Amino acid sequence: MxxxxxxxxxxxxxxxxxxxxxxxxxxxxxxxxxxxxxxxxxxxxxxxxxxxxxxxxxxxxxxxxxxxxxxxxxxxxxxxxxxxxALPHLQRDQTTALPLRDAQLPLRWGEGRYARLHEDADGLLFTLPVRAGEAALRRALRDFYEAQARVDLGRWLPKYLPTLPRAPSRVQFKVMSSQWGSLSADGVVVLDLSLVLARPSAFEYVLVHELCHLIRPDHSRAFWREVEARFPAWRDERDYFHAEGRRLKASLRALLSV
Structure with missing residues (x-):
């Protein structure tokens, strides 16, 4: 004993x-x-x-x-x-493009009262105070990526909610080392922020995957039937992550220096 x-x-x-x-x-x-x-x-x-x-x-x-x-x-x-x-880096007045939704968007730099990155007709514009440091630069980039991810979330989530037993209590974005998403017992969906760098269909698949865990908390055949009913091309996106997943996560970490 x-x-x-x-x-x-x-x-x-x-x-x-x-x-x-x-x-x-x-x-x-x-x-x-x-x-x-x-x-x-x-x-x-x-x-x-x-x-x-x-x-x-x-x-x-x-x-x-x-x-x-x-x-x-x-x-x-x-x-x-x-x-x-080979990974993208963020350097003031030197970086000329940033990844977003499986594309490279041209980046311009300017001066402003606050550190802010936004999209316009010509691509991306990063405005910064003269004395802004590295922390402000990366915080503004992270805020931009999360705002863009929530725009995508707002386009996709409403069409899936009517087919679920309940809505997620909250959706959070984090920099995740290995996972792409998770669902907690209290209904909080956590998604990897690097999804906003991926092709939109792959991002949407991960969202559907986590939403289906509100129906089935496992990865049984019944769970995958729920995923397929909502996202028939899920296998293509799984293959995409096998090929590109590490690059996406590495790119975000390099940009945010996480």
Whole structure:
């Protein structure tokens, strides 16, 4: 019988540090090394935020270093795939276009009393006070993207509400690391802000997906029948996210420096 004191002990938490590695081409890269109590094996992964090595609690640091050394060629290829230089960046008076709804809109810069980004007949106009800092710049961009996302939401949501048992209690937009959306027990729909960079049909599909969880909280066949009844082309959008999802999330993070 397990000791009651052991049952009351807090679960071990993941710890992390940084491992520096030299790649075959001479590049020096930093890998986030995570000792994770949930890990069952050594795992090396790369995404838009960089490289990560996960180690089980009992794995030695030496075994982790050896594992990385054996996969240096793979690591170099993956880092090239997620090269941050290929992502859009926001620099005052230098950035000339911004992504929105699967397109690149021309961007102009001007001076104004407040930091504000808005769309007009010629594309986008970003006005800023002379002394506006980086934080104001990115806050204005995030506010613009959320406002645009809510415009899309306002176009789509009314046509689906009559087919639902209840309306969502609230819709929020967040920068999400892996998910595209979620539905809480109290009916709050959370959507990834990077959806506003995607093609509109993909954004609409994610909205429909989360709304259908108001009917079925699982991913059963019955759930997918509800999705298909409202959005027959959902498989095309799922394939789109498989191909473009990481790029979309990485682009938003680069622009907002999250």
């Amino acid at each position: 397990p000791s009651p004191f052991r049952l009351l002990a807090p679960a071990p938490r993941a710890t992390r540090d940084t491992l520096s590695v030299v790649l075959p081409d001479g590049r020096h890269v930093d890998i986030t090394r995570v000792r994770d109590p949930r890990a069952r094996r050594l795992r090396l992964s790369v995404d838009e935020r960089g490289a990560r090595l996960s180690l089980p609690l009992r794995a030695s640091l030496v075994s982790g270093d050896r594992f990385v050394a054996e996969h240096r060629d793979w690591l170099a290829r993956q880092l090239d795939h997620f090269a941050m230089d």
